[in-house]
Amino acid sequence: MGVGPGDPDLLTVAAVRAIAAADLVAYPVAREGGEGMAATIAAPWIGPQQSRLPLVFPMVAATEPRRQAWLAAADQLAAPVAAGHSVVLLCEGDVSLFATASYVLLALQQHHPDCPVHLLPGISAVAAAAAAGAFPLAMQQEGLLIRPTPESPEALEALLALAAREQWLLGLLKLGHRWAWVRPILEARGLLDQALFAQRVGWPDQLLGAAAAVAAEEQPSFSLLLVRQGWPAVLP
Ligand SMILES: C[S@@+](CC[C@H](N)C(=O)[O-])C[C@H]1O[C@@H](n2cnc3c(N)ncnc32)[C@H](O)[C@@H]1O
Known part of the structure; x- marks a missing residue:
């Protein structure tokens, strides 16, 4: 089920009810003893x-440890569940959008096909950021492309040109360390005032505002x- 992002008040009524009814609450952590954003x-x-x-x-680039983790989680x-318990798996944001839960779902479908699974949608960080920043995401014939930030300046330039041509709004995730070179590209294209930068949306230390206000550092x-x-x- 999707939770947050950040703010516990952003859980759906369905998610709160499912947690209340669960015997076991599962949640992702990056390492043994870690806290886990969704659980927080x-x-x-x-x-x-x-x-x-x-x-x-x-959180590693290598394929095999990640595959093993998805299979072990399933x-x-x-x-x-087979023993008759009700179990929920928490997931930050929406459960189907760039979510660990999607890999677990595929592993369950493949290796435990008799395990009943119900997905409860959540509020994606893109939707939460748009609402918090009063930023219309898409209107009329516009498109909306949500994807990870491209890996190189050239790829970002190409994406911005395509999005401008096609009238696509862009929601770029996994910005992090790439911001240092993304910002100058937005600046050169005159986009800094129209782009919304959103960090840790819904958390007490949320940072949200025009990209122009955020320095070009990691x-x-x-x-x-x-x-x-x-x-x-x-x-209007
Ligand atoms: C693996 S994706 C998870 C997306 C999530 N399932 C959703 O629906 O929003 C992680 C990326 O989503 C974005 N993200 C997730 N939570 C966020 C938050 N609270 N504030 C800003 N960005 C967030 C960041 O770009 C981060 O790198």
Whole structure:
């Protein structure tokens, strides 16, 4: 189920009810003993009587440790379900958008096809940032492309040119350390005042505002950018 992002008040009623009804609350952590963002967000809704199951998903580039973690998580979730327990897996933002939960879902479908699974959608960080920044995401014939920030300046230039031509709004995730070279590109294209920079949306230390206000230095990984390069012809 999706939780947050950041703010525990952004859980849906369905998510709060499902947590309350769960025997076991599972959540991703980056390492043994880690806290887990999703668990922190949902903490006000988890009761002391509920068991907790941290699932380790290492933040590494190598393929095999990540595959093993998805398969192990599927096993760890399917076993208590088969024993008759109700289990929820928390996921920050929406459960289907660049989400660890999607890999776990595929592993469950492949290796535990009899395990019943219900997905509860959440509020994506892009939607939360747009609302917090009063930033219209897409209108009329515009498109919306949500994707990781390109890996190189050349790839970003090409994406911005394509998005301008196609009237696409861009939601660029995983901005973090790339911001140092992304900012000068936006500046050269005159986009700094129209782009919304959003960091840790919904958390107490949220940073949100025009990209122009954010210095060109590395930023924490939980940052994203909304880029609008034009407006529809018919507006109030
Ligand atoms: C693996 S994706 C998870 C997306 C998530 N499932 C969603 O629906 O928003 C992680 C990226 O989403 C963005 N993100 C997630 N939570 C965020 C937040 N609270 N504030 C800003 N960006 C966030 C960041 O760009 C981060 O690198």
